[in-house]
Amino acid sequence: MMTLENKYSPIGVFDSGMGGLTAVREIMNILPNEDIIYLGDTARVPYGTRSPETIMKYAEQDMEFLKRRGVKIVIAACGTVSSVMASGKSPVSEQCVGVIYPAAEESCRVTKNKKIGVIATAASIKSKSYEKIIKSLCREAEVYAVACPMFVPLVENGYTSRDCPQTVLFVREYLSGLKEKGIDTLLLGCTHYPLLSEAISDFLGPDVRLISSGAEAAKSAKKTLSEKGLLNDGNAPGKISLYCTDSAELFRENVSHFIHLENISIEQRSVDD
Amino acid sequence: MMTLENKYSPIGVFDSGMGGLTAVREIMNILPNEDIIYLGDTARVPYGTRSPETIMKYAEQDMEFLKRRGVKIVIAACGTVSSVMASGKSPVSEQCVGVIYPAAEESCRVTKNKKIGVIATAASIKSKSYEKIIKSLCREAEVYAVACPMFVPLVENGYTSRDCPQTVLFVREYLSGLKEKGIDTLLLGCTHYPLLSEAISDFLGPDVRLISSGAEAAKSAKKTLSEKGLLNDGNAPGKISLYCTDSAELFRENVSHFIHLENISIEQRSVDD
Numbered sequence: 001m002m003t004l005e006n007k008y009s010p011i012g013v014f015d016s017g018m019g020g021l022t023a024v025r026e027i028m029n030i031l032p033n034e035d036i037i038y039l040g041d042t043a044r045v046p047y048g049t050r051s052p053e054t055i056m057k058y059a060e061q062d063m064e065f066l067k068r069r070g071v072k073i074v075i076a077a078c079g080t081v082s083s084v085m086a087s088g089k090s091p092v093s094e095q096c097v098g099v100i101y102p103a104a105e106e107s108c109r110v111t112k113n114k115k116i117g118v119i120a121t122a123a124s125i126k127s128k129s130y131e132k133i134i135k136s137l138c139r140e141a142e143v144y145a146v147a148c149p150m151f152v153p154l155v156e157n158g159y160t161s162r163d164c165p166q167t168v169l170f171v172r173e174y175l176s177g178l179k180e181k182g183i184d185t186l187l188l189g190c191t192h193y194p195l196l197s198e199a200i201s202d203f204l205g206p207d208v209r210l211i212s213s214g215a216e217a218a219k220s221a222k223k224t225l226s227e228k229g230l231l232n233d234g235n236a237p238g239k240i241s242l243y244c245t246d247s248a249e250l251f252r253e254n255v256s257h258f259i260h261l262e263n264i265s266i267e268q269r270s271v272d273d
Numbered sequence: 274m275m276t277l278e279n280k281y282s283p284i285g286v287f288d289s290g291m292g293g294l295t296a297v298r299e300i301m302n303i304l305p306n307e308d309i310i311y312l313g314d315t316a317r318v319p320y321g322t323r324s325p326e327t328i329m330k331y332a333e334q335d336m337e338f339l340k341r342r343g344v345k346i347v348i349a350a351c352g353t354v355s356s357v358m359a360s361g362k363s364p365v366s367e368q369c370v371g372v373i374y375p376a377a378e379e380s381c382r383v384t385k386n387k388k389i390g391v392i393a394t395a396a397s398i399k400s401k402s403y404e405k406i407i408k409s410l411c412r413e414a415e416v417y418a419v420a421c422p423m424f425v426p427l428v429e430n431g432y433t434s435r436d437c438p439q440t441v442l443f444v445r446e447y448l449s450g451l452k453e454k455g456i457d458t459l460l461l462g463c464t465h466y467p468l469l470s471e472a473i474s475d476f477l478g479p480d481v482r483l484i485s486s487g488a489e490a491a492k493s494a495k496k497t498l499s500e501k502g503l504l505n506d507g508n509a510p511g512k513i514s515l516y517c518t519d520s521a522e523l524f525r526e527n528v529s530h531f532i533h534l535e536n537i538s539i540e541q542r543s544v545d546d
Contacts, residue, residue, distance in 0.1 A: 043327050044317050049429075051520030054316050150439075153426035156322075166423075166442050173439075247324030 321394025
């Protein structure tokens with residue numbers, strides 16, 4: 001299907017589930033006039049434990065879903081997809097803004113001691129994409145990467161409070177090594193993780209800067225659209241449309257953990273729709 | 274595709290992921306001569322957080338995958354699928370042995386004080402299938418059902434030890450109410466949960482009987498096959514073939530948490546294959 005994108009076309013964002021909504025929230029903050037179409041592939045979430053081939057197949061389908069709706073840019077607001085994209089060429093990697101490069105750039109910009117921690121899903125860490133990109137931007141950086149496979153289930157089941165003892169224990173288990181290494185910057189390489197920022201900062205202390213991959217992707221998308229003359233210069237507040245591939249009701253129940261929206265439109269669609 | 278099943282045909286078992294392997298282990302114990310074909314739908318695991326419609330669509334595809342391979346019986350070794358099946362008629366519910374009915378029957382048989390606890394995924398508990406079936410078998414039973422959404426991620430990430438503090442905390446959080454009610458029987462309504470038996474028994478004490486849904490489904494399948502004259506009466510040890518819908522390598526890495534097999538054959542296939 002041919003579409004003619006222009007500055008009034010929506011921004012497309014996809015993720016395996018709800019995590020990418022942290023990126024949507026950031027886009028709404030810095031680009032309040034933009035329409036946004038979000039796809040959460042909740043029928044197949046999570047992607048982080050799957051193989052690279054499966055992840056890329058799913059990501060291509062997600063991207064096509066958004067392109068059929070005439071978006072002017074696609075953000076893969078999913079650390080797993082972004083890291084697999086970054087490790088090889090594919091239709092997705094050529095047509096998407098990922099969350100890795102912008103966050104890696106920002107991490108290199110803010111670190112003083114050049115010791116950067118990266119936390120993400122098992123698939124992202126295994127791909128070594130974050131490490132490679134950080135090293136390519138800052139050769140002297142020491143990168144310490146740790147998979148935190150329980151963080152996504154914790155967030156998705158609401159265990160995000162800094163006072164939740166299980167969350168505190170998992171944070172300590174996963175981040176103790178990074179603390180010992182003396183990192184001054186921690187890249188949150190999964191869009192779910194900003195919801196654990198308080199528990200993470202409690203453990204690492206206030207001097208460690210947390211870089212949110214969703215927030216950096218939003219800034220990067222703004223820059224790209226600006227360069228191409230595709231920023232929406234209207235005054236009306238943007239329209240947010242959320243799609244998911246499993247039940248809209250289930251999505252609605254949990255959406256408030258990630259984003260606060262009034263009169264939110266959520267529709268269930270097949271990824272082939 | 275037409276197939277002609279006979280007593281030498283394999284037993285088919287499916288689950289969303291690896292949990293159903295606890296049922297395979299039980300079948301191997303009580304029916305050592307049977308060939309078994311197992312499908313773990315790892316490209317779409319977990320099912321327990323999805324909607325009933327999505328779960329039934331996936332289950333039908335899984336069942337068809339096994340039927341195309343000429344199995345003589347299909348066991349849905351997945352508490353989530355079984356509970357959704359039990360709440361309505363469908364092609365799957367008419368052609369599958371589920372894990373709920375046999376486990377409900379055994380729970381009613383062993384309970385003395387008629388206070389039965391049920392733990393399972395969110396989707397299973399929401400369906401109320403376990404409660405309805407237990408009540409239909411034993412009208413005076415008091416059934417206390419609790420969703421334990423973190424148990425599957427804990428098991429899949431290897432947090433199964435009775436000494437793991439996070440596991441101990443989640444067990445306490447989910448099961449405190451059941452302990453207060455004074456249950457004497459706990460139905461483990463998800464095939465992952467037997468891996469947490471030690472931690473669960475440590476908390477509930479030795480007088481609470483744990484009923485494994487996978488073990489009861491295996492016994493039920495044996496009875497059904499026996500009644501139909503379809504038990505394999507050969508002497509050779511059965512052949513076990515494992516299929517998964519995501520990477521076989523990933524599957525192999527984790528399979529040892531669930532089952533000990535030598536020279537195990539694991540192949541990745543599309544669910545439509």
